[in-house]
Every structure is written in structure tokens, then in C-alpha cells.
Amino acid sequence: MFGLKGDWSLEVKDRYFTLEDYCGAEPRWCTGCGDHGILAAVHRVCRDSQVKPEKTVAVSGIGCSSRLPHYMKTYGFHGLHGRALPVACGIKSRRPDLDIWVATGDGDCFSIGAAHWVHAMRYNMDLTMLVFDNGIYGLTKKQTSPTTPVDVPTNTHPSGSLLPPLNPLTVTLGVTNVSFVAQIVDWNAQIRHQVIQMAHEHKGTGFVRIIQRCPVYVEAIGKTLQEEPARMQLLTHEKGVQVDDSVKKLFPNHAEHDPTDLAAALTIAADTSVLPLGILYRNPDAPRYDDISAAGLEMSAAERLAGMNQALDHFAI
């Protein structure tokens, strides 16, 4: 009806983005590496949400996973080993308008960056955080990572890693103010896309641990899981992942889990006999640090100057 279309003139120049608008350099990951698929999912989620490439920043640390920014045609920050999160949080703190992706790995996040991981979870800034967990240091050629299974020999522990692997899910779920925790495998397109999309839409830090195949150094890890789907448990719920029968068939072992139930999520995460897939926990109402840290951004120079003189007055004699 008349009048209501009045706003159209704001939209006319809005651009439409295809996958190409987000695809950067040709990926240099090994053949059969799970990262290819994760990258594709990121491209698709960007395309589906039509975020402006210039308003998107992909932040990473060091490692195979952290090459992701180079394969994006957005802004990117490929920084230091273990330090993706502080940088990402810093960007978001004074640029709430930017859409931030964090790409990190089991070594980058769970080992050298562990302190930042815990605190970033607590800050709960609006980021999408993908942890590429292949259970090995790939870029530096096969050293034990915090999530390497005990029986897997590596160049630093030729007779297999000495201690049972770290459980990132219980750690993450244990952090106060955590707001989104999910786990997926790189080789199921439907779950992968759905979960990453939800993590991206989530207002807060969307933590997704992605079990990712490294066919070069630890082929066994991925293979066993693929060949024995019973080792995994698919968590479905109206507030979580919803898949069609074909996927359910691929994961004979599936259960209903309400992602708002933290206690249940912890129990599931703590049971290492099966690998849970899907959304373990989700709380859209958790306070976000970026809401606080952005205070004052709108101030005009005149207002700042007035404030400055006020501050000086407090010391005047």
C-alpha cells in the first residue's frame, strides 16, 4: 500500500554477493585435508548471510588452520601463534560493526593460546570461532598436540603420546559466561553447514570444535570415525541441529539434547566413549563484553574536548 514502500531508496544500491566474492587465494592445503570443506562452509555461510566482504575480518594464529584468512577475499589478520583471540577481541571491542571469524587449531588454541581461549569464552564477544582439531601439529610436521590420542605415535612421542588427550568440550563448557559450544566433523556437509551457520548467527562467541582429518600425518583418526559411525553420537533438537533421515542413517547413534541444558551438556561432553556431534550448549542471553567495550564510540570531537577539559579541571589549582 502507498507510503510503505517509501524506504526502498535505501536498498537500491545494495550489492549481491556470490561465493566468488568471499573466495581468496587458491587453498594450499593437502589433498584430502578436512580444511577444504570447512573453508567452503565459511564461504557459503558468508554468502547466505550476505555480509559485506569489506565488513568481514578473518583472524587467525599460526598453523594449517590459520591459513584460512588468505583464502578469504575479505579483510584478514594472520598473526602470531596462539594469539588470534586477543586480536579478534580487540578488533571487535571498538568496531562492533565488523563481522569477525576466528580460525584456530588444536595447537594454536588449546596449547599455546590456552589462556586466551578460556578468557575469550568468558568475554563472549560476538565472534564465530572455528577450532580445526586434527589432533596433531601439521605445519611443523607431526608433533603431539593436546588432543592427540594416546596410541598415536608422533615425532615428539614416537611411542605414542604419553597422556590422555585434553577434552576441549568440558573445558569450554566449564568457563563462566560461555554461550555457544558445538562440535562437528568436517566430512558431513549438512551438519557442518548448519552448525557453522548457527554459530555465525549466534550473538556471542560461537565456539565450534571441528574434528578434522589430516590424511598426511594421522589418517587413522579420521578413518576410524568414518568407518565406525557408532563412535559418534548425533545430538538433535528443535533448538539445535535438525537433519533429515539420510543423515540420521549415516549416524545410527543419535539422541535428543536440549542445548539450553548446561548440566546435560557437561555430562555429554564428559563421556569420552562417544564423540558428540551437534550443539551442546547455547545461551543467547549471556552478557557480551563488546556491548560494554564499545561505550563512547559515538562521542563527537566537541564532546571529547569538553570531557578532556573536565578531566583537566580535576587537577587544576
Add this chain to the structure above:
Amino acid sequence: MSGTHFSEDTRYLFKRDRTWWVKVAVPRKLRDKLGYDLRRSLHTHDLEKAREARWEAVDEFRDRIDKVKAAHASSASGAAAVATSADDDKVRSSSEPRQIGEHIVEIVSDSGEGAQKCGQILGLVSGKMGNGVWTVEIIPAEIQPPARERQGASGIRVRLGSKYITNMGDQADLVVAFNEQVLYSRIANGAYKKGTVVLLENMWADDADEKIREQYQAALQDFYAQGLVVHELPIQQECLKLVKDPRKGKNMFVLGMICHIYNRDADKAKEEIAKTFRKKGDKVIGINHELFDAGYAFARDNIEYHFDIPPADDKRLEKAIVVNGNQAAGLGVMAAGIELVAMYPITPATSASHYLAEEFKLTGGFVHQAEDEIAAIGFAIGASYAGQTACTITSGPGMALKTEMTGLAVMAEIPLVIIDVQRGGPSTGLPTKIEQGDLLSSLYGAQGDAPKVVIAAATIEECLLFVSMARKIAESFRTPVIILTDANLATGVQPIPRPDVTEDWFPPPLDQSAWDKDVAAYDWDENTGLSQRPIPGMQGGEYILTGLAHNRQSKIAYDTASNQEGMNMRSRKLAALSATLKPPEVHGDPTGDLLIVGWGSTLGAIEEAVDVARAEGKSVSSVHPRFLSPLEPGLEDIFRGFKKVMTVELNYSDDPDAPMINKDTRRYAQLAHLLRAHTLMDIDCWSAVPGHPLSPQRIGKIIDAHLDKLEGAK
């Protein structure tokens, strides 16, 4: 300013606010008696009237000076001087106060007795009265050291004078001590001299504990032996008349005493007291006012010392703010229009963040306390990469942790302001004490060749001003900038000129214009290495920042040519900056026998020492570069003008006379090291790590020693 037209005759006249004063200079030899000059207000705003009135005062001052000259003819020793002065004080006690040029006052106690609050108020009041002031706290290493502990001295030194004061000065003239033990550590620090007047709490003389009584008597003997003029006062006893527990409140009684001794404006003091306790309510304020009045009266009736320190005639004090170096740095951050400060608690830097946490919102900024030093600089780098220039504040140990990130900022050319409030090192070192030990680590403490800008604030005022300069340089040159200050500036409190901040101090709003696709992310200008940076949100500017070797497009590039070019360009920026710098000014004659080169917080002490030496006719000058990377231009030419050039620094260097030390093995002080490499000249150095600031006197001795060597060499 009306009234100061050069055409008009204003001999002997000067103006404070709008009132005319008369002033007659005192000959140097008599200054310890009469002060730098004699002055008095003519109580008129009218120049004509002032011209009339001045002559009477001038005559009076002149014959006062002649009298003292006569008396001084039989020149007495310093100690005697104090004694005699004490005598004729008795004569005109509570009548005319004796005019002096400056004094250094210390109040020492066990920690928690409020000596510092007492001194701060004294400093503020004196600032308000137009005096030059320098206040520095005496801080014990522990937070709660046991009572009457020699190392537990907690207190404050206040230096007030009729001129602008730039450092904490030499030995104290008057000390108020709450117990005798705490004096020992001060004596050990050489804080006192023969004739230093000590006003000592006497309650310990008849303490229940015999051991304490003995300690007390023993100490008295030590002090007399030291030549200290000790007066035992019943401070506790007097306070008990007003309050049950004088441990709280004794400090205000002492403040009252000191305010009478130095003829301070009691009303102004009471205002400050009220301000200090305003949160605690009128009752508390009332009690403290009573204690103050009691102390004031007590001094009037029982203490013969009664001085007057006229206001300084110095522009810098006309429109001043009273701050310490960390508050100044905080104000600097705000004045620079910085968006974000990311920090992690560390002594002695943290108080800057404390201040910002209170006030930063006034200019729309935010303080982020990160999970660690690395996260702090990472957070700041993130904000800065996104176009909002940020700052991180830390001290030596934090700097060490931040080096990898600093290297990234250099490599990826991310603007960033890093403030390093230096403390004693290495390792955890001396957390609360001063040292200038981070110069070389700031320059070189990063992986590979990481050229960056390093500047050192030499005054509390510069702590404020340099932050906005640093921000400007960081953005123009797309580089991190390190500002070095130190514990001396951080804890020193003085009135400094209030900066006239204008909107153009702040950065312009975030540039989100479209980016020209033909301009690469690092489109280095061959001559300057400068390039403009795309900021996220700029359409067409998308690039992937990386800490790896990269080409102009910011694409990872390990090839020789790209790596060489990147290195060249990053280094060239320093040369470009250097080209825009003005050569440093020499303090004193541009040529002569000895040139002292200093940096950072030693400026005040060095120049005061140089002035004294020059006044005694010695040929010495000093120079004090603020930019240490790149170095300011023209240093070599300046050095050539002197027979000997040496640095004076508060960091470690081998004493040439120490065992095993010869020209092959000697390690030089950090600036000396730098200048020798930079100029290929044989630049000497004197440096030490006492943990406390250098005094002008100490520097004076060094100057004399080296001048003597030069003489000897002839």
C-alpha cells in the same frame, strides 16, 4: 597580558594574577640565608601606583641584604648557620617569618600512618600559593612492613621553592619522623645532611617496652653524631587530647605544624583536607580540621622555625595542574584521542590505568584489563588494525612479554602506542624503584630487525604531551611508538602547565571511504617508506595482514627481493622521521670542556647541577635528546664542540676502575653504548643503579670529577 608592555618601566616589579609585586635579587652567597630574592606584594593592580610604592620596599630589602652581608663576612659553617638561624628565629619567633628561597621537607613514618597524604596536601597548598613544588613518595618494598622497621620507611619528600622545581633535589632541610627507626634507611640513602632539622615523635622515649626505649636513646646518639638537629616533640600526647587513636589523624596534626613552620595558607590547607575526606563525611572532616588547627597552634607556640617561601615568578605556574607522571600519561592518552588502553596490572605502571579507569569515559575511551601482557598488546593491536588507535601501558617485565607482538606490529606496520614506565631490572628486579634500563631492549628487543620509534619523556609535562605526539607519529609512519618514562616521573608530583587541548589533537573520525583498488595495502613510497593503510570497512581495500614476510600486496612472499624490499621500507621510515626532527638544544654554551648527555627523568637534576657548576664558572653544558630511535639529528656536530662528552644515566655500566675492567671489557651505559655506535666518538659515561633518583649534588660531584680529570690531562 596588560601591564607588561616592554616600553613601560617595570624594574623590580612583577605581576602575580593581577597584583603587582616588588622583587630584589639576593647575591648568590647570601641565598642560603635570604633565599633567591626578597619580594612583597604591593597590593595594587595599578602599575602607576606600583611604580610609586616599589621604592620604599626596594630600599628596605637593600639594607636587609647589607645587614646579612655584614654578618656573613665572618662566613660560618652550614651547621652553624642553621644553629644561628635557629637562634634569631627564637628572637622573632611567630613574628616576621624568615624568607627563604626553597626547602626540602620529609615526613617519614611506618606505612599506614598517612605521612604521604600529609605531604601531598602540603604540595597542593604550596602549588596553589604559587610555589614551585616537587613531591615524591618514599615507598617501602612490602605493602605492610612491620612497625619501626628500618627498611620500612614510608613517607614523602616535598621540595618547595620560589622557582619552578624540576626534581627532588638534594638533602632534606627539615624532617618530621613518627619514629626514630625509619630515619635510618633515609640516612643510608644520603637523604640528610649536617644540620638537617629533625622533628621527632618522643612517645618512644618512655615506651612500655624497654628494648624500644633503648633503641630510641641509641638512635638519638646516632643522629647527633650525624650532625642532625633533633627536636623531640610530644606529637602523640598532643593528638591524644583530641582523638583516641592518633595513629589515624596524627598526620593532620603534623600537617598543621608544617603549615605554620612554612607560613602556609591554613584555609587552603583545610579546603584540601575537606576534599580528602569528603567521602567520609563532615564528622571526620571536623576532627581532622581540629587536629590541623592543634598542630598549627602547637608549632606557633613551641617551634621556633618559621619560614616564608614566596611564590615563584614563572609562567609555567600561572595556569597549572598538579599531577604525577602516570596521571599525566593518562591525561595524555585522553588528549591524544586514543580509543582504547589495554593493560595488565604491573608496578609502577598500573596507577596510570587506575586513573584512566576513573576518567577515560570522559573522552569516550575504554580500559581493557587483559588476561596477560601478551593479550593486552594483542587486544590493542586488534583495535588499532581496525582503525581505532590504541595504547598499552606496562613496565619492564611486561615489555619483555610483549616483544613478539611488538615485532608483529613493526612487521605488519600497525600503529600502536606503548608506554613503558621503567623500573629496576633484570627479571622482576626492583618493582617500585627507578632505573633507566629498558632503552636497549626497547630498541632491539624483538625478533629480527624491528625498527621502531622510541621516545623518552624527560618531565612530568612530557609524560602528557608525548602521548599525543606518539599517536600522531604512529599513524603517520604506520609503526609502533614506545614512550619510556620511569618510576621517578610516575611518582613525582608537581604543578605543570595546563595543556591547551584543541579538537585537532584528536584523530579525525574513522575513514570508511572506498579504497582505490590500484593502491596496494603496502604501497611504499620509495623515498620515505611511507604508505597509507586500508582500514576494515573500506570497500576495495580488503587485504590479509600477515606477520610473515610479505610483498606490497601483503601476500606471503619468501623470495629474496620481496624480503629485502620490505626490510628497506620499514627501516626507511625511521630515516624519514629523523629528517622531520629538530636538533636538540644545548643547555649552556654550545661549546666548552664537558658535555653531559642525559635522557628521560634525569633532565631536571642534570640541568640544575649544570647551572650550579656554570654559576661557579665551570665550562660545562648538557644536552637531553627525547628521540632515541631515530636519534635526533645533529648530535655529532654538537659533540664536536666539547673536549669531553659523557652520558649520565640511571642504569648499569662497568666502573672503569673496577677489577677486570679495561677498554676491551668495559660495558657502557645504554645511551652511551648507542651514541658510541652512532657517532664513532669516544663517549664516556657515568651511571649507577641506586634505585632512587639522582640528586643535583651527586651530578655536581661527577661534573667536578671529570673536569678535574680534564685539567689533569693538560
Add this chain to the structure above:
Amino acid sequence: MSTVTDRSPEVGADYIDTLRRFHYGEPAAAQATRRPEGAVLPALLNPYRDAATIRYRYPLYLAPYDAPDEAPLATPLAQHLAQSIATFAPGDDEARILKDNLPWLERHLRNALTAPDPVAAPASFEAAAAALEEHLDLGQSNRDTLRSDLESLRAAIAEGSEFLGYGPDAPLHLLLHAIRRHGLPRREALRKRIADSKRVLESLLKVEAARSGPAASGAAAERLDASLLSSMLDKRAHGSVAMSAARRARIEQALGVLQAWDDDPVLVRFIGKVTNPWFGREDTVDVIDSTDPCAAAGETFERDALRFAGLFAALRTAALEKEDSYDPAVHDSWFAGFDWQSFSADELRHVTPVVAIVSADHLAGDGLPSFSRLLGSRRPVHIVSWIRAYDNPAVQPGEGPFDAYRFELAYFGVGHRQAIVAQTSAASHDDMLAGFECALDSNRTSLHLINRGTQTKSEQPILDPWFVASAAVESRAHPLLLVNPDAGDYAAERVSFAGNPQADKDWPVESLEYEDPDGERKEMSLAFTFADYALLMPALHEHFRMVPKGYESDDLVPVANYLDSDSEAAERLVPFVWAIDEDGSLVRLAVSRALIFACRDRLNYWHTLQELAGVHNFYVEEAVERVLEDARAAAEAEREELLKAHAEELDSARSAAAGEAMGQLVDVLMGADLSSMIGDSAPATMPAAETTDAVADDEPVVDEAEAEPEPEPEPEDEELSFDEPWLDTAACTTCDDCISINKMMFAYNADKQAILKDPRAGTYAELVEAAETCPAKCIHPGKPLDPNEPGLDELMARAAPFN
């Protein structure tokens, strides 16, 4: 309690003829019969003779404009006080004194409201409270309790709230109140939007200025050679693109408009006759006198809208420039022709409301053309008109109110279809406010036809005006009606009939108690007709004649029955209304035929409205029946669907059993939404059978699978068979594995998921290798296309698990 006095009539049995002749309008008969004398009231209204003793909806408590949204605009004082007390003294024995004297307080407040205009509530409450204390003159302790209770009650009277008594201007006051409540928050929002947009534009200009700004300021200027630095910075390449001159001009122009904008305090313009000077004094009201208010209102709106068009264009430009998405090719022309017709709904609501205040006679008379034009004009202008319920607005000089069929302004408005039409009564304030708010929320022309009861001296109200107005609603003289075209395109969605008493009846029927001559209590139910209402108007008393007390005749029938009776019966009958005279005895009044015509006319209009509102609507009733039918049919169909689906389930399950290969495909198919193809699995059972043969010959599965009846294959599915290699794209994880094996054979689609581009572009070996490496197991090699390829047996064995 009224009585029927038993008195033998002073007239003869044939008196009915005289009455009948009066009824038919014979002047002589009119002379010979008695008009009603003194304060005769319709029987049902007798209890309301003395308004002072009765609590009714006014005075109103008007909540301050900044009260929370859920707070009603206006609440009857009595209700507000009662509710407030309940909050702090819920128990019966709490605040007893206050509760017991609440009526006193109310009446005091009501009587204090002498002026027709609102008064500050807090002050007048405090006055009343003081008066109450004085009036009760209690002992100390009671006085204290009362005082504290009064204080708690005082707390419920918000600052800025007002009391409004019932008076001629109550509707305008309430309209203004509603406009304030809606307008002030809106204006705040607009202010903020303007401020934000200013900041945006200023920053853009500052960014430009900075390009050529000083390289060093403050402390930096002292130590750096600013001009040298500037030249260095200028020499480097500039990626950030400078503003075009055109864009800068655009931004400066928009900024100029925003900076120049000053919102005047006026919240509404009243156009027409506003006699009450109170409105002239209000700075939020702009009163404009006009002889043709409808036309003037239209022009005034256009003028205001033009002003706002400039503002909104600037605001929109700011929004576009912020995103740097202003495209001259599109927007220049758009803004060139930018007028209120292109405003967004929200923007339109910001334009200062214009209210035309017009007499009904003018609307139905000289003002008719501009009235009609305005109703069709789309302009969101409001028209308020005062309706005399007994009268005909189109009456010509010299005519009586019943000499012509009544011109129904509401229906005229409804006829324009797109306007909001609210026929309301000042007596029921909430329906009236509903009409106002509906209009203020919408962007349509709105027409408010308001009856205020008798307000002018000449009409000599017998009853308090509020009761007269209520009677108008009661008697269908002034039915309540709200038509809101925003609600939908059908009458059912648009029309609200709320507030009409017993809306499904022709007339509301109430029961009347009285005493018969023997002092026995009796009850009779009476309809309250238009005739009863007419009796309230002394001007119309000529249409009534007293039926002598005690006179009886079968031909005398109450008006309601008369209107029901068939026409030839009606010829003999004489209609009357029950009334009660000053000394409280029941009397009957015969009614003129003219008035009866009016009654029929009103009743007919009432039926029309009932139909609009869906009361007794035959179409609706028919429709209901039809719907029920359809529902039954639908249920049946669904049941069959389910049965069919169930059968298919069984089919697929059975064929699933037909061996491993089959199973693979079924999984896939159930995933991909291709269930229609299940039938085609038949030919595919062959290889499956082979593989199963190997296991056991007498496996019955095969036969059973074959035994299944197969539906006809659909043509587009003929391609698909197990022999064909194929790739389940939906399951592809974009791992690049197959692509890296053979770029010609495999490729990505628009979603970057793999498709089998050309199976002939490579060897069967490659196809099998791809199937084996594929992490999603979504490649199915099928049978080799080239039978001569070496090592096929081994390859097919490897391929089997993936088919």
C-alpha cells in the same frame, strides 16, 4: 419507585380516535390533545433525574504523556482511585475511613471541576483531601491514619496528570491528550535520528578535511617539522578515495538542512471554529479559523508535508551516505520528486497532525464537496464533527428534523472506503479514544462523528448532558461505529461495533419496576427506542401527546411493538411511549407518525450497520455452513492421503530388503527428496540379486522384491539406474579429493559442491578411486562405461560397496 395511579379517565372511550387523528397529524386533533408538561422523562431514564447522586464515567483521570505505554490514556476518576487504593490497602479493613468516604471525595472533585478544561490533578486532589479532612473533623489518631492513607493515594496521582470533567470540549481535550501521548515520544525519536544523522555527515566531512589537515598538532608540532611531514604524507600513494565534489555538495546540503531544522512546539493544528480560548493559549496547539475547514486542512497539511519532505530527504541522504550507497543515477531523480506521497509510514506519522473541526450541517451542506474530496485525498488529515443525534444534518431552513430521511455522515464516510470512520460518543470516552488512537497510528484520512449530548442552553437539557449522550447510543439514535481500512479489505475485518448495548437486538430491552394501584410491585420489560430518546428533547415534544391517566384501549401499543406489527394492522393502532412525570407516576405518550417514520429510518440504518458489523448477517451464516462442509471433506481427504503414504512406506521398506546395493540407494533416495522414484528401483534389483545370490541361492528376498507391483516409471527418471555412475551432491563436503583426481570428470556447482560433470571424461579406475577417497561416500561409480578398460573385474569388486 413510580406508580400507576388509579383514576377514572376524564375522557370518553372514543378518545382513541382523537389520538389517532393526532398521530396522523391533523392540526385540530393536535390542538385538542395535551402536550407533555413539565419534566416528563422516558420511564427507563427516571432513575437518572438527579445526576449529583450518580457516579458516571467522568471526571476522567488523564495519565501524563510520558506514562508507561500500558497505562491507559484516560481512566474514570472513580476507577483510578479505587484501583490505587486497592494497591496499598487491599484488605477490607485497611484504609477504611478513606474507602468509606471515597464517594465524598469524588463528588467534591467533580464539583470542583467548574471549567470545561482539564486541571492539574495533584493540586486539585490535595485540595479535595484537605477538604475531606476538614469535613470529617476526626480525632487525632484517626486523622493521622486518614492523612497517611490520603498521602499514599496522592502518590498514585502522577505529576503532570490531569482531571477532565464532562463538558462540550471534552472530546477535543481527549484528542489533544492522545496526540501529546503519541506525538511527544515520536518527536524525541526524530530529534535523536536528526542528531545521529548530523554526526554521520559531519564525520564524513571531517574525514575529508583531515586529508589536507595539519600533519602535526599539539606537542608533535613543537618537535616535528610539520610542513615537511605533510609533504611526505602527501607524496605517498593514497588508497582512501577522496570525496567527489558532487558528493561533498550533497552532504553539505543535507547537513545544512538538518542544522537549520528547528521543530516548533506545535503538535497539532485545529482548523475551524474553536470557541474555547483555552486551546488558543496552548503552545502545542495551533488554532486556525476557516470557513471551509476541510479544504483549509488539506492545504495546511500539504504545506507542513513540504517542510518535512526536505528533512526526510536529508535524513535518507545521510543514511545512504553513511553506507556510501548513494547512487546519483537512481537517487537524484528519486529525491527530485520526493514529496509526502513517498514518505514511509513512519515518516508520515511525524508530520504535524491537522484536525478540521466542522459542524455536521456544514459537512452535509456547503462543505460537502471539499469534505468528499478530502475523504478521497489520501491525506492523513483528521475531521471532527459534532452530531446532534435527534437531528438531520442535511435539514433545510424551515424544515423539521423528520421531514426528510436522515443524511448519515458515517455511511457517507464509509462510502469513501479508504478513510477511517469513527462514530463515537463523548459519553463513552474509551470508544472515542480508540477512534482517535486508531487514526493517529494510521496514515489515512479519518472522520470522527461525535455526539456530546445536549450542550446548548436552547435545548434546555432535562437530564445531565452525559446521560443524554448515553441515551443517544442506547436508543440507536447515535450508534457507535469504528471502521478501520488498515485492518483489511473486508467489512468483517474493518468494522468494529463495540460499545453498542445489546447489539444483536433492534432496541435494547430493560425491565421497569413499578407499583400498581394496589401497591403491588410489578415488572415490565421496555424497549428503549428512538422515540424514547426524542422525548428528551423539549423541541420535539410536539410529536407527543399525553394519554389521559387510567384511559385504556387495545389500539394503544408501545412503539417497539407498533414497528413490528404488519402494515394494515398498524393503520388502526396508535403507538405510545412509557414516561414518568415529575410526581413520579407512569404516563403514556402517544407518538406522531412523523416520529414513527424517523424511528423506522433509524432502525433501517441500524440494520445496515448490523450487517456491516456481521451481526445477523445472512451471508456470514451461509458461509459458516459451507465452511463446516469443507472441513468434513478435507478431513476425509487427509485420511486417504495417510493411508496411501502408509502403503508406500511398506513398498519402500520391502524393496529395501532387496539386498545391500538396494539399501545404499534407498538411503540416498530417502535423503534426497526423490521418493517418487522408489518405483524405478525394480530394474535395479537385478545386480542386487546377483550379489545376494553369491550369499544364498534360495534367498526369498529377490522374489518378493520382484513380486512387488511396480508403478509406471516417470519419463525424466529414465536415466537413473544402478549402471549409471552418479554423485550425491547434497552430501559433498567440498574436500577437493575427487576434483584433484580428475578435473574433467568432477566439478563444483554454484554452492561449491561436487557434481559428476562428465563420467566419460576419465577412466572407471579414476571413478572408483574417487569413490574410495570421498570422505562423504557420496560417489557411486555404477557399472564401467567402457567395457574394454583393463582390470574391470577387480575394479567392479572395489566399486560394489559404493553402488
